Amino acid sequence: MTFETAADIEAEEHWARRGDIDLFIFRKFSRSAQARNPGRPALMFVHGSSFSARTAYDLEAPEFGEYSLMNVFASLGYDVWTMDHEGYGKSSKTDGFSYIADGVADLQAAFPIIERVSGHENACFFGSSSGALRAGAFANSNPDRVAKLVLAALVWTGKGSPSLKKRAERIDEWKANNMRTVDEAAYEGIFSRDVTGLTIPELPRLAAAAEMANGGGSVPNGTYIDMCINLPAVDPTKIECPVLVFRGDHDGIATDEDVLGFFSALPNKDKQIIMMSGQAHNTTIGINRHRFWHVLHDFLTIPARIDQ
Amino acid sequence: MANFRQNEYWAENQGVKLYLFRKRLNDDRPRPVFFLVHGSSFSGPGGFDLHVPGKADFSFMEKFAGFGFDVWTLDHEGYGRSDRTDGNSDVLNAIPELEASMKIIETETGSTSAAFYGSSSGALRAAVFAEAHPNRVSKLILDAFVYTGKDAPTLIERTKKLSQWTSSNTRAIDRDFIHSIFTRDKPGTAEDGVADALADYELALGNTVPTGTYSDMCQKLPLCDPKKIQCPVQIIRGEHDGIATEEDLLNYYNELEVRDKQFIIIPGQAHVSHLGVNRARFWHVVKSFLEMPERTDQSGL
Numbered sequence: 155m156t157f158e159t160a161a162d163i164e165a166e167e168h169w170a171r172r173g174d175i176d177l178f179i180f181r182k183f184s185r186s187a188q189a190r191n192p193g194r195p196a197l198m199f200v201h202g203s204s205f206s207a208r209t210a211y212d213l214e215a216p217e218f219g220e221y222s223l224m225n226v227f228a229s230l231g232y233d234v235w236t237m238d239h240e241g242y243g244k245s246s247k248t249d250g251f252s253y254i255a256d257g258v259a260d261l262q263a264a265f266p267i268i269e270r271v272s273g274h275e276n277a278c279f280f281g282s283s284s285g286a287l288r289a290g291a292f293a294n295s296n297p298d299r300v301a302k303l304v305l306a307a308l309v310w311t312g313k314g315s316p317s318l319k320k321r322a323e324r325i326d327e328w329k330a331n332n333m334r335t336v337d338e339a340a341y342e343g344i345f346s347r348d349v350t351g352l353t354i355p356e357l358p359r360l361a362a363a364a365e366m367a368n369g370g371g372s373v374p375n376g377t378y379i380d381m382c383i384n385l386p387a388v389d390p391t392k393i394e395c396p397v398l399v400f401r402g403d404h405d406g407i408a409t410d411e412d413v414l415g416f417f418s419a420l421p422n423k424d425k426q427i428i429m430m431s432g433q434a435h436n437t438t439i440g441i442n443r444h445r446f447w448h449v450l451h452d453f454l455t456i457p458a459r460i461d462q
Numbered sequence: 463m464a465n466f467r468q469n470e471y472w473a474e475n476q477g478v479k480l481y482l483f484r485k486r487l488n489d490d491r492p493r494p495v496f497f498l499v500h501g502s503s504f505s506g507p508g509g510f511d512l513h514v515p516g517k518a519d520f521s522f523m524e525k526f527a528g529f530g531f532d533v534w535t536l537d538h539e540g541y542g543r544s545d546r547t548d549g550n551s552d553v554l555n556a557i558p559e560l561e562a563s564m565k566i567i568e569t570e571t572g573s574t575s576a577a578f579y580g581s582s583s584g585a586l587r588a589a590v591f592a593e594a595h596p597n598r599v600s601k602l603i604l605d606a607f608v609y610t611g612k613d614a615p616t617l618i619e620r621t622k623k624l625s626q627w628t629s630s631n632t633r634a635i636d637r638d639f640i641h642s643i644f645t646r647d648k649p650g651t652a653e654d655g656v657a658d659a660l661a662d663y664e665l666a667l668g669n670t671v672p673t674g675t676y677s678d679m680c681q682k683l684p685l686c687d688p689k690k691i692q693c694p695v696q697i698i699r700g701e702h703d704g705i706a707t708e709e710d711l712l713n714y715y716n717e718l719e720v721r722d723k724q725f726i727i728i729p730g731q732a733h734v735s736h737l738g739v740n741r742a743r744f745w746h747v748v749k750s751f752l753e754m755p756e757r758t759d760q761s762g763l
Binding site for chain 2: 349351352403404410411414417418422423424425426427428429430431432441442444445448449452455456457459460461
């Protein structure tokens with residue numbers, strides 16, 4: 155797709171509160187892009203286990219091209235939002251584990267703020283990895299808030315998953331502490347665990363620096379624990395909106411069969427599953443991320459049905 | 463309204479003359495070739511370049527010509543303007559027909575391959591062609607497709623008349639039959655006037671079509687081997703399409719060894735997606751697939 159970052163992207167910071175927990179919400183939009191593309195919806199990006207929101211979706215690496223998914227979709231006219239879940243980024247560091255269910259509660263706390271600021275009563279939700287589980291579980295319990303749902307790097311039952319088999323070997327470690335350190339070495343491991351060559355070599359350094367700047371270099375263990383022992387976290391039969399399931403060819407977080415099983419169980423017949431070569435687990439910051447932008451944008455802009 | 467250039471050509475397969483039709487924007491720019499393969503009951507231009515009196519935007523060929531593609535279609539043996547023969551024009555017969563067409567396309571455009579779209583048994587034709595001539599098919603779109611046919615409502619009904627399909631190489635078609643194509647799955651998924659416009663076009667050219675693909679779909683499935691497909695694949699299914707079950711198509715999808723593949727269900731659509739009420743949604747997903755950006759890495763992964 156032809157893409158140029160808008161020159162007038164505005165950023166806003168907002169805060170929600172869940173109990174004693176302060177939750178950081180971040181927004182980007184372009185007035186000129188919205189004027190060119192009236193009616194584009196709000197788009198909520200839900201982060202996964204190991205990155206805070208802006209590391210995952212607003213990474214600045216101009217020398218290597220556009221790495222901010224928020225910039226891309228703000229430039230396409232969307233009202234783009236993301237948030238740091240409990241224990242991540244600028245949100246409160248707590249004694250909690252920030253499980254998937256906590257992520258759902260975070261999103262429930264955030265959405266009234268989004269509605270008050272933007273006027274949007276619902277949004278299209280995108281989540282990657284455990285962010286897909288957060289977004290999917292949120293769609294289960296808050297169907298009125300989710301206009302469309304995009305699940306990338308999704309795992310459903312976890313059966314046969316290479317990544318989760320390895321992760322489960324350290325389950326005692328994840329359960330013993332509520333937080334773990336994420337640094338350049340940790341990101342090197344994440345970006346190379348499926349395959350090497352589909353992210354730029356500089357990415358671990360860039361991500362680690364961003365994560366230190368955004369949140370201090372540690373993340374909670376709850377979603378790791380959930381993915382090892384508490385799947386399935388999402389019930390496909392209770393998702394009411396259109397769904398796109400996006401899967402990278404080399405993603406070890408799930409098997410093809412597991413993801414297809416989820417897709418098959420979705421009752422809404424407005425659904426797509428797209429497998430893409432040249433992609434691993436971290437679709438949004440891979441070398442071929444522009445192909446992901448293409449399918450995400452096209453899913454979000456499919457014409458409305460004209461029949462009743 | 464866009465200004466289109468159109469041409470007619472004649473291909474030949476074992477002495478059978480085959481009508482080839484082309485539409486594109488009216489300029490000399492080279493454009494990506496997009497080949498549309500028809501199914502069992504109506505011709506290429508009939509289905510893909512349909513004009514409905516008083517209504518706009520029914521020509522699949524013009525829509526994609528307008529998007530910048532060089533759009534081609536063929537009347538298979540026994541259909542439309544192609545020779546009416548004693549043959550039954552079965553699915554495998556399409557392989558040499560499409561190869562004969564590609565030789566003309568190569569001469570006319572310089573392109574040695576094309577993106578292929580097929581609907582219903584046209585999807586079977588396109589898929590077996592992609593298996594036999596992978597160098598000719600850059601992308602493959604299978605719409606209203608069926609793999610094994612297991613539990614397909616339409617094929618259960620069709621098989622009740624198998625002796626009729628196998629006892630003659632042709633079957634009669636009339637206006638009522640053409641109407642039934644648009645109502646058998648879900649009335650209301652096509653607009654009034656579409657079936658009549660198609661009937662007007664087809665019945666002016668003849669009142670029979672071959673039985674080969676009907677016979678194949680009743681007794682010879684699976685005809686396609688997903689493991690032999692080498693190009694990116696998009697499978698499109700109308701929500702109400704009775705030609706296959708969702709499970710059957712997901713099995714085909716799962717067995718595809720190519721890793722650029724899409725499975726898309728469009729609600730509010732039945733068997734003939736490109737002429738349905740919600741065809742704009744169909745165009746959208748097809749265009750998106752055809753215009754997928756290239757990979758930028760050289761990893762070979």
